[in-house]
Amino acid sequence: MTSKETVMTLRHWLPVAALVAGAGCAPSKAPSGGQGAKLADVREAALRTYVEPGKLDEYYLFYSGGHSGNVYVAGVPSMRHIMTIPVFAPYPATGYGFDAETKHMLGQYTWGDVHHPAMSKTKGDYDGRWLFVNDNANNRLARIDLRDFKTRQIFGPIANSSGNHGSAFVTENTEYALVASRFSIPIPRGRYAPLAKYATQYHGVLSGVQIDGATGTMSMGWQIVTPPFDWDLAATGREISRDWAVWSSYNTERATGRLEVTASQRDRDYIAFVNWKKAAEAAAAGKGKIIGGVRVLEPREVPGMMYLVPLAKSPHGADISPDGRFVVGGGKLAPYVTVYDFEKFFKAVEANDTTGSDEGIPVLRYESIRVAEVPVGLGPLHTQFDDQGYAYTSLFVESAVAKWKLGPFDGHDSALVVAKVPVHFSVGHIVVAGGDTRHPWGKYLISMNKLSKGRHLNVGPSQPESSELIDITGTGMKTLYEAYTEPEPHFAQLVKADVLRPIEVYPKAENKNPNAIWAASDGKITRRGNVVEVKLYSIRSYFTPHAIEVNQGDSVIIHVTNAEQERDMLHGFGLASYNINLVMDPGETKTVAFRAKDAGVYPFYCTNFCSAMHQEMQGYLLVKPRGAGASASAAQSGGR
Amino acid sequence: MSLTSWLEQVLSPRARLAVLGAGTFLVIALFFPLWQITMFANQFPEGIRLSIYAYKLVGGNGGADLQGINILNHYIGMHEIQAADFVEMKFIPFALGVFFLLTLRAAVFAKMRDLVDLTVLFVYFSAFSVGVFWYRMYTYGHQLSPEAPIKVAPFTPPLLGHQHIANFDVYSTPGLGTVLLAAFALGLVTLLVLEARRNPLARL
Numbered sequence: 001m002t003s004k005e006t007v008m009t010l011r012h013w014l015p016v017a018a019l020v021a022g023a024g025c026a027p028s029k030a031p032s033g034g035q036g037a038k039l040a041d042v043r044e045a046a047l048r049t050y051v052e053p054g055k056l057d058e059y060y061l062f063y064s065g066g067h068s069g070n071v072y073v074a075g076v077p078s079m080r081h082i083m084t085i086p087v088f089a090p091y092p093a094t095g096y097g098f099d100a101e102t103k104h105m106l107g108q109y110t111w112g113d114v115h116h117p118a119m120s121k122t123k124g125d126y127d128g129r130w131l132f133v134n135d136n137a138n139n140r141l142a143r144i145d146l147r148d149f150k151t152r153q154i155f156g157p158i159a160n161s162s163g164n165h166g167s168a169f170v171t172e173n174t175e176y177a178l179v180a181s182r183f184s185i186p187i188p189r190g191r192y193a194p195l196a197k198y199a200t201q202y203h204g205v206l207s208g209v210q211i212d213g214a215t216g217t218m219s220m221g222w223q224i225v226t227p228p229f230d231w232d233l234a235a236t237g238r239e240i241s242r243d244w245a246v247w248s249s250y251n252t253e254r255a256t257g258r259l260e261v262t263a264s265q266r267d268r269d270y271i272a273f274v275n276w277k278k279a280a281e282a283a284a285a286g287k288g289k290i291i292g293g294v295r296v297l298e299p300r301e302v303p304g305m306m307y308l309v310p311l312a313k314s315p316h317g318a319d320i321s322p323d324g325r326f327v328v329g330g331g332k333l334a335p336y337v338t339v340y341d342f343e344k345f346f347k348a349v350e351a352n353d354t355t356g357s358d359e360g361i362p363v364l365r366y367e368s369i370r371v372a373e374v375p376v377g378l379g380p381l382h383t384q385f386d387d388q389g390y391a392y393t394s395l396f397v398e399s400a401v402a403k404w405k406l407g408p409f410d411g412h413d414s415a416l417v418v419a420k421v422p423v424h425f426s427v428g429h430i431v432v433a434g435g436d437t438r439h440p441w442g443k444y445l446i447s448m449n450k451l452s453k454g455r456h457l458n459v460g461p462s463q464p465e466s467s468e469l470i471d472i473t474g475t476g477m478k479t480l481y482e483a484y485t486e487p488e489p490h491f492a493q494l495v496k497a498d499v500l501r502p503i504e505v506y507p508k509a510e511n512k513n514p515n516a517i518w519a520a521s522d523g524k525i526t527r528r529g530n531v532v533e534v535k536l537y538s539i540r541s542y543f544t545p546h547a548i549e550v551n552q553g554d555s556v557i558i559h560v561t562n563a564e565q566e567r568d569m570l571h572g573f574g575l576a577s578y579n580i581n582l583v584m585d586p587g588e589t590k591t592v593a594f595r596a597k598d599a600g601v602y603p604f605y606c607t608n609f610c611s612a613m614h615q616e617m618q619g620y621l622l623v624k625p626r627g628a629g630a631s632a633s634a635a636q637s638g639g640r
Numbered sequence: 641m642s643l644t645s646w647l648e649q650v651l652s653p654r655a656r657l658a659v660l661g662a663g664t665f666l667v668i669a670l671f672f673p674l675w676q677i678t679m680f681a682n683q684f685p686e687g688i689r690l691s692i693y694a695y696k697l698v699g700g701n702g703g704a705d706l707q708g709i710n711i712l713n714h715y716i717g718m719h720e721i722q723a724a725d726f727v728e729m730k731f732i733p734f735a736l737g738v739f740f741l742l743t744l745r746a747a748v749f750a751k752m753r754d755l756v757d758l759t760v761l762f763v764y765f766s767a768f769s770v771g772v773f774w775y776r777m778y779t780y781g782h783q784l785s786p787e788a789p790i791k792v793a794p795f796t797p798p799l800l801g802h803q804h805i806a807n808f809d810v811y812s813t814p815g816l817g818t819v820l821l822a823a824f825a826l827g828l829v830t831l832l833v834l835e836a837r838r839n840p841l842a843r844l
Contacts, residue, residue, distance in 0.1 A: 566708045
């Protein structure tokens with residue numbers, strides 16, 4: 001750390017600290033206008049957020065559920081939780097992780113850590129087809145199909161990559177979902193090297209996961225091996241920057257041990273500018289080598305693919321303006337956000353305006369690319385954009401959100417900040433409606449706070465997170481509502497409701513499952529050796545067959561079809577003592593396979609309330625004990 | 641004798657054209673429901689719909705409502721409503737074809753007799769069809785399974801208008817197809833009256 005850098009940092013901290021101290025003197029309530037004005041504000045906020053029973057919200061909010069492994073869907077402006085989409089963890093409420101298909105998808109894992117949902121885009125705007133989410137823990141990506149709000153693919157664990165944090169961010173037309181390793185490891189995964197050799201034997205990895213434009217199916221594209229930085233967050237370009245992605249990094253010190261100290265020594269880490277198109281072309285041309293089954297590129301072997309630019313300090317957020325021109329980097333320990341200009345970046349690349357290189361990756365001259373250091377406040381993390389030319393940055397340390405003008409960048413950086421609103425407390429990500437697209441809707445911002453610190457009815461020591469809805473129309477910001485969100489929201493996507501076109505039932509005609517049945521008379525039990533296969537018919541309010549007789553030790557495969565075509569008419573199949581619960585949506589067929597290891601009689605029943613006769617919707621699995629002279633199953637097809 | 645010669649009177653050119661025009665109603669009626677049954681309940685604010693065409697049954701909501709109605713009806717032990725059980729759906733399209741031929745006959749041969757035949761037969765056919773339909777409703781509502789989970793007193797679903805059955809408000813109304821057939825019948829009667837005024841029976 002040079003003395004010049006120290007001075008600069010202090011220069012930036014001081015005025016902001018003074019500002020905060022000044023604000024601290026005044027109460028956080030409305031400064032003037034008294035009780036009457038406050039009541040008027042409350043009334044207005046109530047009217048803005050009240051959605052009459054039976055009426056629909058204007059926006060869908062998809063927020064990540066962190067280490068719950070789920071994605072949550074809420075309506076905005078009411079902030080009402082509408083549903084939970086299980087992704088990386090079993091969820092008996094929808095039978096997720098119990099049927100053969102989702103069980104296979106989850107594999108050996110029972111949890112994941114969802115951070116950054118990314119809606120598929122066309123021309124840089126949400127197209128409402130899929131939602132891609134990352135698993136920070138087990139290096140996976142998942143695709144939720146927004147036609148039915150179901151997780152349809154879990155991709156990974158991705159080779160070589162460890163700690164998939166800087167993900168999922170999709171390119172302008174959903175060509176790729178991007179992945180970055182937060183934790184560097186010796187690659188391929190599974191290789192051992194002592195921590196003492198961290199700087200040389202450990203590597204970071206950036207990946208491009210290819211997305212099929214018609215089906216959304218993910219497959220491995222390419223990887224770039226990097227020095228052992230901790231890659232943090234990413235953003236994808238649009239228009240002039242459409243071939244590019246940026247990733248922030250920390251621990252460019254290549255430190256180990258107590259990182260909060262050891263990785264906070266340099267005043268600036270890097271933000272990487274990566275030409276993903278060039279990476280894809282180089283991989284297609286056979287450059288690099290295969291590691292862990294993936295084509296891995298070395299930056300020094302593909303000139304023009306990757307550049308580093310300094311970014312202060314302990315960087316976190318990396319975001320790109322709607323028009324694709326400006327990159328905003330937030331540093332957790334800096335009192336300002338750094339704004340870079342892609343036009344200047346291209347010039348610097350052309351002029352080879354570097355200050356050196358880091359392990360063969362050119363480091364561009366900071367001053368040539370940076371156009372502003374906007375003093376937004378303490379602990380700036382993430383930036384979102386609206387439709388009016390404003391940017392919004394979350395301030396973790398300050399527990400606030402800053403609103404600032406995205407230019408003109410003419411040296412009057414502090415004049416760009418126009419408003420600040422306190423949040424409760426310690427905000428992480430924020431999301432503006434369409435805030436990471438070509439055409440944001442603006443209007444609302446949601447601040448996803450890490451701590452709620454007792455602002456709710458006391459529920460004991462494990463406290464919920466809080467999310468606050470903030471009106472961002474006009475030049476100011478106004479907090480409208482607060483909701484307590486499931487642990488733990490990271491990033492979210494806020495999308496106008498009409499962008500999505502979900503179905504309400506699975507049309508019978510589209511069910512191509514060979515085991516689907518649509519008439520009670522087709523419900524049957526077939527035995528082949530010691531495999532018993534059952535086609536089970538479910539409809540209000542019965543199962544056919546209602547008795548399934550097997551021998552102890554048999555392999556049992558049950559295909560349950562919900563023959564309903566009426567919306568919200570779900571049926572469940574819970575099998576007592578066998579740890580099985582399926583839920584079939586109308587028109588859906590699900591399969592469960594298990595071994596009848598315990599003899600006895602086990603009831604099964606409809607677990608998802610369906611009708612007045614729901615309680616009667618039940619049957620028996622009869623398991624004859626081994627050696628009891630059990631004959632082949634002759635269970636009858638039960639009538640109504 | 642005078643009636644016979646009255647029946648031999650030739651229709652006016654305008655009446656022949658009108659008969660031909662009315663005949664197209666018979667064809668168009670095939671493409672629209674003859675009867676519509678809609679059931680509302682608190683949890684079905686959008687209604688469950690059943691449209692009865694000359695030759696098919698179509699549930700609302702992309703067809704799903706037919707199964708929905710049958711699922712609800714099975715709780716009271718009602719026989720499944722299915723097109724195969726409606727013999728009307730075989731004879732009505734055939735009959736409409738026959739009536740279309742009879743309108744051609746009336747337009748081409750253009751005797752008063754042709755118009756009278758057509759009108760009388762059609763009115764009879766209409767009354768018969770409505771009667772059969774009523775009987776079908778009666779049968780559905782009265783042949784309830786004694787094993788039904790919910791025992792209700794036998795009833796006849798409304799042929800026309802509104803009835804409250806359990807938690808449902810049931811509305812039964814003629815469809816556009818029936819309106820067209822009724823217009824056809826009314827047209828024939830009107831023509832008969834007009835032609836009879838032009839050639840009064842008494843004058844012969």
